[in-house]
Amino acid sequence: MLCSMIGAMALVAMMAGAALAQLVNKTVLTLDGAKKIAAAAEAKAKAEGARVVIAVVDDGGSLLLLERLDDTQVASVNVGIDKARTAAIYRRPSKVFEDQVRSGRVAALALHGAVPLQGGVPIIVGGKVIGAIGVSGETPGQDEGIAMAGAVVAASFTKQ
Amino acid sequence: MTTLKIALTGIVIIVVASTSYAGPVSDKQGLTLDGAKKVIAATVAEAKRVNVPGGSIAVVDEGGNLLALERLDQTFAASANIAVGKARTAALFKKPTKVFEDVIKSGRTSMVTLGGDLQNFTPLQGGIPLEWEGMVVGAIGVSGAASAQQDEELAIVGAKSLDSMEMAGLTNGNAPLPVTYIESQTVAASFARGAVLVGEGENMMHAARNYMVHASHRDKAGVVEIHEFDTDIVYVLKGSAILITGGTPVGTQTIAPHELRAPTVNGGERRKLVPGDIVIIPNGVPHWFKDVEAPFDYYVVKVGSGREKREER
Numbered sequence: 001m002l003c004s005m006i007g008a009m010a011l012v013a014m015m016a017g018a019a020l021a022q023l024v025n026k027t028v029l030t031l032d033g034a035k036k037i038a039a040a041a042e043a044k045a046k047a048e049g050a051r052v053v054i055a056v057v058d059d060g061g062s063l064l065l066l067e068r069l070d071d072t073q074v075a076s077v078n079v080g081i082d083k084a085r086t087a088a089i090y091r092r093p094s095k096v097f098e099d100q101v102r103s104g105r106v107a108a109l110a111l112h113g114a115v116p117l118q119g120g121v122p123i124i125v126g127g128k129v130i131g132a133i134g135v136s137g138e139t140p141g142q143d144e145g146i147a148m149a150g151a152v153v154a155a156s157f158t159k160q
Numbered sequence: 161m162t163t164l165k166i167a168l169t170g171i172v173i174i175v176v177a178s179t180s181y182a183g184p185v186s187d188k189q190g191l192t193l194d195g196a197k198k199v200i201a202a203t204v205a206e207a208k209r210v211n212v213p214g215g216s217i218a219v220v221d222e223g224g225n226l227l228a229l230e231r232l233d234q235t236f237a238a239s240a241n242i243a244v245g246k247a248r249t250a251a252l253f254k255k256p257t258k259v260f261e262d263v264i265k266s267g268r269t270s271m272v273t274l275g276g277d278l279q280n281f282t283p284l285q286g287g288i289p290l291e292w293e294g295m296v297v298g299a300i301g302v303s304g305a306a307s308a309q310q311d312e313e314l315a316i317v318g319a320k321s322l323d324s325m326e327m328a329g330l331t332n333g334n335a336p337l338p339v340t341y342i343e344s345q346t347v348a349a350s351f352a353r354g355a356v357l358v359g360e361g362e363n364m365m366h367a368a369r370n371y372m373v374h375a376s377h378r379d380k381a382g383v384v385e386i387h388e389f390d391t392d393i394v395y396v397l398k399g400s401a402i403l404i405t406g407g408t409p410v411g412t413q414t415i416a417p418h419e420l421r422a423p424t425v426n427g428g429e430r431r432k433l434v435p436g437d438i439v440i441i442p443n444g445v446p447h448w449f450k451d452v453e454a455p456f457d458y459y460v461v462k463v464g465s466g467r468e469k470r471e472e473r
Contacts, residue, residue: 062238063241066229
Protein backbone atom coordinates (compact mmCIF):
# COMPACT_ATOMS: atom_id res chain seq x y z
CA MET A 1 0.00 0.00 0.00
CA LEU A 2 2.66 2.44 1.10
CA CYS A 3 4.73 1.21 -1.76
CA SER A 4 2.01 1.94 -4.30
CA MET A 5 1.45 5.42 -2.82
CA ILE A 6 5.11 6.23 -3.14
CA GLY A 7 5.00 4.85 -6.64
CA ALA A 8 2.02 7.05 -7.52
CA MET A 9 3.73 10.11 -6.04
CA ALA A 10 6.87 9.36 -7.96
CA LEU A 11 4.82 9.01 -11.15
CA VAL A 12 3.10 12.37 -10.54
CA ALA A 13 6.46 13.96 -9.87
CA MET A 14 7.85 12.49 -13.07
CA MET A 15 4.87 13.73 -15.08
CA ALA A 16 5.27 17.21 -13.66
CA GLY A 17 8.93 17.11 -14.54
CA ALA A 18 8.14 15.90 -18.01
CA ALA A 19 5.56 18.67 -18.50
CA LEU A 20 8.17 21.26 -17.61
CA ALA A 21 10.56 19.82 -20.14
CA GLN A 22 8.06 20.09 -22.96
CA LEU A 23 8.48 23.83 -23.25
CA VAL A 24 11.41 26.13 -23.08
CA ASN A 25 11.46 29.86 -22.57
CA LYS A 26 12.84 31.75 -25.50
CA THR A 27 13.84 35.38 -25.87
CA VAL A 28 12.25 36.89 -28.95
CA LEU A 29 13.34 39.97 -30.86
CA THR A 30 10.51 42.51 -31.11
CA LEU A 31 9.91 45.02 -33.88
CA ASP A 32 10.95 47.71 -31.40
CA GLY A 33 14.26 45.94 -30.81
CA ALA A 34 14.77 45.48 -34.54
CA LYS A 35 14.20 49.20 -35.05
CA LYS A 36 16.84 50.10 -32.46
CA ILE A 37 19.37 47.80 -34.15
CA ALA A 38 18.58 49.17 -37.60
CA ALA A 39 18.77 52.75 -36.33
CA ALA A 40 22.31 52.22 -35.03
CA ALA A 41 23.37 50.60 -38.30
CA GLU A 42 21.71 53.39 -40.28
CA ALA A 43 23.55 56.02 -38.23
CA LYS A 44 26.90 54.38 -38.98
CA ALA A 45 26.05 54.00 -42.68
CA LYS A 46 25.10 57.67 -42.93
CA ALA A 47 28.24 58.76 -41.09
CA GLU A 48 30.29 56.85 -43.68
CA GLY A 49 28.19 57.97 -46.62
CA ALA A 50 27.44 54.32 -47.31
CA ARG A 51 24.51 53.35 -49.51
CA VAL A 52 23.22 50.09 -48.12
CA VAL A 53 20.25 47.89 -47.40
CA ILE A 54 19.80 46.98 -43.72
CA ALA A 55 17.73 43.84 -43.05
CA VAL A 56 16.79 42.46 -39.64
CA VAL A 57 15.39 38.91 -39.37
CA ASP A 58 14.10 36.84 -36.46
CA ASP A 59 15.71 33.64 -35.19
CA GLY A 60 13.94 31.66 -37.93
CA GLY A 61 15.48 33.86 -40.62
CA SER A 62 12.19 35.62 -41.48
CA LEU A 63 12.24 39.32 -42.22
CA LEU A 64 11.20 41.65 -39.39
CA LEU A 65 12.38 44.99 -40.73
CA LEU A 66 14.17 46.35 -43.77
CA GLU A 67 15.49 49.75 -44.81
CA ARG A 68 17.03 50.65 -48.14
CA LEU A 69 18.91 53.93 -47.81
CA ASP A 70 18.39 56.39 -50.62
CA ASP A 71 20.31 55.66 -53.81
CA THR A 72 21.30 52.11 -52.81
CA GLN A 73 21.47 49.53 -55.62
CA VAL A 74 18.17 47.61 -55.61
CA ALA A 75 19.80 44.18 -55.89
CA SER A 76 21.06 44.64 -52.33
CA VAL A 77 17.54 44.11 -50.98
CA ASN A 78 17.67 40.36 -51.52
CA VAL A 79 21.38 40.07 -50.77
CA GLY A 80 20.89 41.87 -47.46
CA ILE A 81 18.02 39.57 -46.47
CA ASP A 82 20.05 36.51 -47.53
CA LYS A 83 23.03 37.55 -45.41
CA ALA A 84 20.82 38.14 -42.38
CA ARG A 85 19.05 34.79 -42.81
CA THR A 86 22.40 33.00 -43.13
CA ALA A 87 23.67 34.52 -39.87
CA ALA A 88 20.39 33.74 -38.08
CA ILE A 89 19.86 30.12 -39.08
CA TYR A 90 23.53 29.13 -38.85
CA ARG A 91 23.99 31.28 -35.74
CA ARG A 92 27.29 32.72 -36.89
CA PRO A 93 28.50 35.59 -39.04
CA SER A 94 28.07 34.88 -42.75
CA LYS A 95 31.74 35.79 -43.15
CA VAL A 96 32.58 32.34 -41.73
CA PHE A 97 31.29 30.72 -44.92
CA GLU A 98 32.92 33.26 -47.22
CA ASP A 99 36.24 32.52 -45.50
CA GLN A 100 35.70 28.77 -45.83
CA VAL A 101 35.04 29.04 -49.56
CA ARG A 102 38.03 31.33 -50.05
CA SER A 103 40.32 29.01 -48.15
CA GLY A 104 39.35 26.11 -50.38
CA ARG A 105 36.26 24.56 -48.81
CA VAL A 106 34.17 25.09 -51.94
CA ALA A 107 31.61 22.59 -50.61
CA ALA A 108 30.38 25.34 -48.25
CA LEU A 109 28.57 26.74 -51.31
CA ALA A 110 26.16 23.82 -51.01
CA LEU A 111 24.93 24.74 -47.52
CA HIS A 112 21.16 24.99 -47.58
CA GLY A 113 19.77 28.50 -47.15
CA ALA A 114 23.16 30.14 -46.77
CA VAL A 115 24.89 32.79 -48.82
CA PRO A 116 28.64 32.74 -48.19
CA LEU A 117 28.94 36.52 -48.26
CA GLN A 118 30.34 38.72 -45.51
CA GLY A 119 27.86 41.19 -43.99
CA GLY A 120 25.46 39.07 -41.93
CA VAL A 121 25.87 39.16 -38.14
CA PRO A 122 23.84 37.36 -35.45
CA ILE A 123 21.95 39.34 -32.81
CA ILE A 124 22.74 37.80 -29.45
CA VAL A 125 20.96 38.30 -26.12
CA GLY A 126 21.87 36.27 -23.05
CA GLY A 127 24.15 34.06 -25.12
CA LYS A 128 21.34 33.05 -27.51
CA VAL A 129 20.92 34.04 -31.13
CA ILE A 130 17.52 35.78 -31.35
CA GLY A 131 17.90 37.08 -34.90
CA ALA A 132 20.40 38.64 -37.25
CA ILE A 133 21.21 41.76 -39.21
CA GLY A 134 22.37 41.71 -42.83
CA VAL A 135 23.88 44.63 -44.70
CA SER A 136 24.57 44.87 -48.42
CA GLY A 137 25.57 47.63 -50.81
CA GLU A 138 29.18 48.59 -50.18
CA THR A 139 32.41 46.57 -49.76
CA PRO A 140 32.18 43.30 -47.76
CA GLY A 141 34.18 44.76 -44.86
CA GLN A 142 32.13 47.96 -44.73
CA ASP A 143 28.86 46.01 -44.93
CA GLU A 144 29.91 43.88 -41.97
CA GLY A 145 31.09 46.90 -39.97
CA ILE A 146 27.68 48.52 -40.38
CA ALA A 147 25.94 45.26 -39.43
CA MET A 148 28.15 44.99 -36.31
CA ALA A 149 27.26 48.56 -35.29
CA GLY A 150 23.64 47.40 -35.25
CA ALA A 151 24.16 43.99 -33.66
CA VAL A 152 26.11 45.35 -30.67
CA VAL A 153 23.08 47.40 -29.59
CA ALA A 154 21.50 44.10 -28.46
CA ALA A 155 23.96 44.03 -25.55
CA SER A 156 21.84 46.74 -23.91
CA PHE A 157 18.54 44.90 -24.43
CA THR A 158 16.51 43.89 -21.39
CA LYS A 159 13.19 42.10 -21.28
CA GLN A 160 10.14 44.08 -20.22
CA MET B 161 -1.98 85.40 -97.24
CA THR B 162 0.23 82.55 -98.35
CA THR B 163 3.06 83.95 -96.23
CA LEU B 164 0.75 84.04 -93.23
CA LYS B 165 -0.31 80.44 -93.87
CA ILE B 166 3.30 79.31 -94.03
CA ALA B 167 4.10 81.21 -90.88
CA LEU B 168 1.12 79.66 -89.07
CA THR B 169 2.07 76.19 -90.25
CA GLY B 170 5.55 76.84 -88.90
CA ILE B 171 4.16 77.80 -85.51
CA VAL B 172 1.99 74.69 -85.43
CA ILE B 173 5.00 72.49 -86.22
CA ILE B 174 7.04 74.17 -83.49
CA VAL B 175 4.25 73.71 -80.96
CA VAL B 176 3.79 70.04 -81.88
CA ALA B 177 7.52 69.45 -81.71
CA SER B 178 7.91 71.04 -78.30
CA THR B 179 5.12 69.01 -76.76
CA SER B 180 5.90 65.62 -78.30
CA TYR B 181 9.70 65.65 -77.98
CA ALA B 182 10.56 64.95 -74.36
CA GLY B 183 14.33 64.79 -74.73
CA PRO B 184 16.62 61.85 -74.07
CA VAL B 185 16.09 61.92 -70.30
CA SER B 186 13.49 63.38 -67.97
CA ASP B 187 13.04 64.11 -64.30
CA LYS B 188 11.04 61.80 -62.11
CA GLN B 189 10.04 61.98 -58.44
CA GLY B 190 11.30 59.07 -56.35
CA LEU B 191 10.16 57.93 -52.94
CA THR B 192 12.84 58.29 -50.26
CA LEU B 193 13.46 55.98 -47.29
CA ASP B 194 12.18 58.79 -45.09
CA GLY B 195 8.93 58.93 -47.07
CA ALA B 196 8.59 55.15 -46.92
CA LYS B 197 9.11 55.16 -43.14
CA LYS B 198 6.42 57.81 -42.71
CA VAL B 199 3.94 55.80 -44.79
CA ILE B 200 4.69 52.74 -42.64
CA ALA B 201 4.34 54.76 -39.44
CA ALA B 202 0.89 55.99 -40.48
CA THR B 203 -0.15 52.43 -41.35
CA VAL B 204 1.16 50.99 -38.08
CA ALA B 205 -0.67 53.71 -36.13
CA GLU B 206 -3.92 52.75 -37.84
CA ALA B 207 -3.21 49.02 -37.33
CA LYS B 208 -2.82 49.63 -33.60
CA ARG B 209 -5.91 51.82 -33.46
CA VAL B 210 -8.10 49.11 -34.99
CA ASN B 211 -6.34 46.48 -32.89
CA VAL B 212 -5.17 44.15 -35.66
CA PRO B 213 -3.96 40.65 -34.78
CA GLY B 214 -0.77 41.35 -36.75
CA GLY B 215 0.58 42.81 -39.92
CA SER B 216 3.55 43.12 -42.21
CA ILE B 217 3.82 46.41 -44.06
CA ALA B 218 6.08 46.75 -47.10
CA VAL B 219 6.83 49.84 -49.16
CA VAL B 220 8.46 49.45 -52.58
CA ASP B 221 9.66 52.01 -55.12
CA GLU B 222 8.15 52.45 -58.59
CA GLY B 223 10.28 49.57 -59.88
CA GLY B 224 8.76 47.25 -57.31
CA ASN B 225 11.95 46.99 -55.26
CA LEU B 226 11.68 46.96 -51.49
CA LEU B 227 12.46 50.23 -49.70
CA ALA B 228 11.29 49.48 -46.17
CA LEU B 229 9.43 46.79 -44.28
CA GLU B 230 8.14 46.25 -40.76
CA ARG B 231 6.57 43.10 -39.33
CA LEU B 232 4.56 43.70 -36.16
CA ASP B 233 5.19 41.47 -33.17
CA GLN B 234 3.49 38.05 -33.30
CA THR B 235 2.72 38.32 -37.02
CA PHE B 236 3.22 35.07 -38.95
CA ALA B 237 6.59 35.04 -40.68
CA ALA B 238 5.38 34.31 -44.23
CA SER B 239 3.43 37.57 -44.27
CA ALA B 240 6.62 39.59 -44.77
CA ASN B 241 7.20 38.18 -48.23
CA ILE B 242 3.52 38.32 -49.13
CA ALA B 243 3.43 42.01 -48.21
CA VAL B 244 6.44 42.63 -50.46
CA GLY B 245 4.74 40.71 -53.29
CA LYS B 246 1.53 42.70 -52.97
CA ALA B 247 3.42 46.00 -52.97
CA ARG B 248 5.56 44.94 -55.92
CA THR B 249 2.52 43.85 -57.93
CA ALA B 250 0.67 47.11 -57.20
CA ALA B 251 3.73 49.17 -58.20
CA LEU B 252 4.56 47.34 -61.42
CA PHE B 253 0.96 47.41 -62.66
CA LYS B 254 0.06 50.77 -61.08
CA LYS B 255 -3.12 49.18 -59.80
CA PRO B 256 -4.51 47.92 -56.50
CA THR B 257 -3.83 44.17 -56.31
CA LYS B 258 -7.50 43.53 -55.59
CA VAL B 259 -8.04 44.09 -59.32
CA PHE B 260 -6.08 40.90 -60.06
CA GLU B 261 -7.70 38.91 -57.29
CA ASP B 262 -11.13 39.89 -58.64
CA VAL B 263 -10.25 39.11 -62.26
CA ILE B 264 -8.93 35.67 -61.31
CA LYS B 265 -11.91 35.00 -59.03
CA SER B 266 -14.36 35.92 -61.78
CA GLY B 267 -12.96 33.20 -64.04
CA ARG B 268 -9.83 34.49 -65.76
CA THR B 269 -7.72 31.88 -64.02
CA SER B 270 -4.96 32.09 -66.62
CA MET B 271 -4.00 35.43 -65.06
CA VAL B 272 -2.05 33.51 -62.40
CA THR B 273 0.54 32.61 -65.04
CA LEU B 274 1.78 36.20 -64.89
CA GLY B 275 3.71 34.92 -61.92
CA GLY B 276 6.00 33.01 -64.25
CA ASP B 277 7.89 36.01 -65.56
CA LEU B 278 7.22 38.51 -62.83
CA GLN B 279 9.14 37.67 -59.74
CA ASN B 280 6.89 37.63 -56.68
CA PHE B 281 3.66 38.39 -58.60
CA THR B 282 1.01 38.37 -55.86
CA PRO B 283 -2.53 38.86 -57.10
CA LEU B 284 -3.99 39.19 -53.61
CA GLN B 285 -5.94 42.09 -52.12
CA GLY B 286 -3.79 44.38 -49.95
CA GLY B 287 -1.46 46.18 -52.36
CA ILE B 288 -2.07 49.86 -53.21
CA PRO B 289 -0.01 52.19 -55.45
CA LEU B 290 1.54 55.26 -53.82
CA GLU B 291 1.05 58.45 -55.78
CA TRP B 292 2.80 61.80 -55.68
CA GLU B 293 1.54 64.65 -57.82
CA GLY B 294 -0.46 62.19 -59.91
CA MET B 295 2.45 59.84 -60.61
CA VAL B 296 2.93 56.37 -59.15
CA VAL B 297 6.15 56.58 -57.10
CA GLY B 298 5.84 53.18 -55.42
CA ALA B 299 3.36 51.01 -53.59
CA ILE B 300 2.43 49.70 -50.17
CA GLY B 301 1.54 46.09 -49.42
CA VAL B 302 -0.02 44.77 -46.23
CA SER B 303 -0.39 41.15 -45.15
CA GLY B 304 -1.20 39.46 -41.87
CA ALA B 305 -4.14 41.55 -40.62
CA ALA B 306 -7.51 39.98 -39.75
CA SER B 307 -8.61 39.61 -43.39
CA ALA B 308 -7.65 40.50 -46.94
CA GLN B 309 -10.18 43.31 -46.65
CA GLN B 310 -8.40 44.70 -43.57
CA ASP B 311 -5.00 44.30 -45.25
CA GLU B 312 -6.27 46.58 -48.00
CA GLU B 313 -7.90 49.07 -45.63
CA LEU B 314 -4.58 49.50 -43.86
CA ALA B 315 -2.72 49.87 -47.16
CA ILE B 316 -5.17 52.59 -48.20
CA VAL B 317 -4.52 54.49 -44.96
CA GLY B 318 -0.80 54.31 -45.72
CA ALA B 319 -1.33 55.52 -49.28
CA LYS B 320 -3.52 58.39 -48.08
CA SER B 321 -0.87 59.46 -45.61
CA LEU B 322 1.40 60.14 -48.58
CA ASP B 323 -1.34 62.33 -50.10
CA SER B 324 -1.42 64.25 -46.83
CA MET B 325 2.34 64.61 -46.88
CA GLU B 326 2.08 65.94 -50.43
CA MET B 327 -0.42 68.49 -49.20
CA ALA B 328 1.80 69.36 -46.27
CA GLY B 329 4.62 70.03 -48.69
CA LEU B 330 6.89 67.57 -46.92
CA THR B 331 9.42 67.79 -49.72
CA ASN B 332 10.43 71.30 -48.70
CA GLY B 333 8.72 71.53 -45.33
CA ASN B 334 7.60 75.08 -46.01
CA ALA B 335 4.73 74.69 -48.44
CA PRO B 336 1.60 76.51 -47.30
CA LEU B 337 -1.08 74.34 -45.73
CA PRO B 338 -4.75 74.84 -46.38
CA VAL B 339 -6.63 76.55 -43.55
CA THR B 340 -8.08 73.91 -41.28
CA TYR B 341 -11.57 74.53 -40.01
CA ILE B 342 -13.20 72.04 -37.67
CA GLU B 343 -16.85 72.76 -36.99
CA SER B 344 -18.24 72.73 -33.46
CA GLN B 345 -20.21 69.49 -33.88
CA THR B 346 -17.07 67.60 -34.91
CA VAL B 347 -15.15 69.17 -32.04
CA ALA B 348 -17.88 68.22 -29.55
CA ALA B 349 -17.98 64.66 -30.87
CA SER B 350 -14.19 64.45 -30.52
CA PHE B 351 -14.33 65.61 -26.89
CA ALA B 352 -17.09 63.08 -26.14
CA ARG B 353 -14.72 60.18 -26.77
CA GLY B 354 -11.31 61.85 -26.75
CA ALA B 355 -9.54 62.17 -30.10
CA VAL B 356 -6.67 63.69 -32.01
CA LEU B 357 -8.15 66.73 -33.76
CA VAL B 358 -5.09 67.77 -35.75
CA GLY B 359 -2.11 65.63 -36.78
CA GLU B 360 -3.90 62.39 -37.64
CA GLY B 361 -6.72 61.12 -39.85
CA GLU B 362 -8.16 63.76 -42.15
CA ASN B 363 -5.96 66.42 -40.57
CA MET B 364 -2.85 64.31 -41.02
CA MET B 365 -1.30 66.98 -43.27
CA HIS B 366 -0.27 68.86 -40.13
CA ALA B 367 1.77 65.88 -38.94
CA ALA B 368 4.85 67.18 -40.72
CA ARG B 369 4.75 70.35 -38.63
CA ASN B 370 5.77 70.65 -35.00
CA TYR B 371 2.31 70.65 -33.41
CA MET B 372 -0.74 68.50 -32.80
CA VAL B 373 -4.10 69.26 -31.20
CA HIS B 374 -5.90 66.78 -28.98
CA ALA B 375 -9.50 66.92 -27.79
CA SER B 376 -8.83 65.02 -24.58
CA HIS B 377 -11.44 63.29 -22.47
CA ARG B 378 -11.05 61.29 -19.27
CA ASP B 379 -13.54 59.28 -17.24
CA LYS B 380 -10.97 58.00 -14.77
CA ALA B 381 -7.40 58.50 -13.67
CA GLY B 382 -4.66 58.08 -16.29
CA VAL B 383 -1.09 56.87 -15.91
CA VAL B 384 2.08 58.89 -15.48
CA GLU B 385 3.11 60.23 -18.88
CA ILE B 386 6.47 61.52 -20.04
CA HIS B 387 6.86 62.96 -23.53
CA GLU B 388 10.54 63.28 -24.38
CA PHE B 389 9.86 65.89 -27.06
CA ASP B 390 6.29 67.12 -26.78
CA THR B 391 5.31 70.03 -24.58
CA ASP B 392 1.61 69.91 -23.58
CA ILE B 393 -0.31 73.17 -23.41
CA VAL B 394 -3.54 72.32 -21.59
CA TYR B 395 -6.78 74.32 -21.25
CA VAL B 396 -9.37 72.73 -18.99
CA LEU B 397 -12.95 72.83 -20.24
CA LYS B 398 -15.04 70.51 -18.09
CA GLY B 399 -14.84 68.49 -14.84
CA SER B 400 -11.82 68.51 -12.59
CA ALA B 401 -8.75 66.44 -11.79
CA ILE B 402 -5.73 66.35 -9.55
CA LEU B 403 -2.60 66.88 -11.65
CA ILE B 404 0.72 65.61 -10.32
CA THR B 405 3.77 66.99 -12.12
CA GLY B 406 7.45 66.19 -11.65
CA GLY B 407 8.59 63.64 -9.09
CA THR B 408 10.23 60.29 -9.79
CA PRO B 409 8.20 57.84 -11.90
CA VAL B 410 8.23 54.22 -10.73
CA GLY B 411 8.25 51.30 -13.17
CA THR B 412 8.71 53.40 -16.30
CA GLN B 413 8.13 51.69 -19.64
CA THR B 414 8.69 52.93 -23.17
CA ILE B 415 5.42 52.51 -25.10
CA ALA B 416 6.48 54.24 -28.31
CA PRO B 417 9.59 56.08 -29.45
CA HIS B 418 10.20 58.96 -27.03
CA GLU B 419 7.00 58.18 -25.12
CA LEU B 420 7.29 56.81 -21.58
CA ARG B 421 4.60 55.69 -19.16
CA ALA B 422 4.61 54.65 -15.51
CA PRO B 423 1.90 53.39 -13.13
CA THR B 424 2.85 55.81 -10.33
CA VAL B 425 5.26 58.51 -9.25
CA ASN B 426 7.08 59.36 -6.03
CA GLY B 427 6.74 62.96 -4.92
CA GLY B 428 5.93 65.69 -7.41
CA GLU B 429 3.74 68.80 -7.27
CA ARG B 430 0.00 68.49 -6.79
CA ARG B 431 -2.59 70.83 -8.28
CA LYS B 432 -6.35 70.72 -8.65
CA LEU B 433 -7.42 71.62 -12.18
CA VAL B 434 -10.84 73.18 -12.80
CA PRO B 435 -12.50 74.58 -15.95
CA GLY B 436 -10.72 77.69 -17.21
CA ASP B 437 -7.30 76.66 -15.91
CA ILE B 438 -4.28 76.62 -18.21
CA VAL B 439 -1.22 74.51 -17.51
CA ILE B 440 1.92 74.10 -19.62
CA ILE B 441 3.84 70.87 -19.10
CA PRO B 442 7.27 71.09 -20.74
CA ASN B 443 8.68 68.06 -22.55
CA GLY B 444 10.42 65.59 -20.25
CA VAL B 445 8.30 66.45 -17.19
CA PRO B 446 6.31 63.51 -15.75
CA HIS B 447 2.60 64.30 -15.38
CA TRP B 448 -0.35 62.34 -14.10
CA PHE B 449 -4.09 63.10 -14.14
CA LYS B 450 -5.43 61.33 -11.08
CA ASP B 451 -8.60 61.63 -8.99
CA VAL B 452 -10.60 62.60 -12.05
CA GLU B 453 -14.07 64.06 -11.62
CA ALA B 454 -15.66 62.85 -14.85
CA PRO B 455 -16.17 63.84 -17.51
CA PHE B 456 -12.87 65.70 -17.52
CA ASP B 457 -12.40 67.45 -20.87
CA TYR B 458 -9.35 69.47 -21.80
CA TYR B 459 -7.95 70.97 -24.99
CA VAL B 460 -4.27 70.18 -25.56
CA VAL B 461 -1.87 71.73 -28.03
CA LYS B 462 1.19 69.50 -28.23
CA VAL B 463 4.29 71.29 -29.46
CA GLY B 464 7.16 69.11 -30.62
CA SER B 465 9.98 71.15 -29.17
CA GLY B 466 12.56 68.65 -30.34
CA ARG B 467 10.91 67.33 -33.43
CA GLU B 468 13.79 68.27 -35.72
CA LYS B 469 16.06 66.30 -33.41
CA ARG B 470 13.64 63.41 -33.57
CA GLU B 471 13.85 63.32 -37.35
CA GLU B 472 17.63 63.10 -37.19
CA ARG B 473 17.59 59.96 -35.08
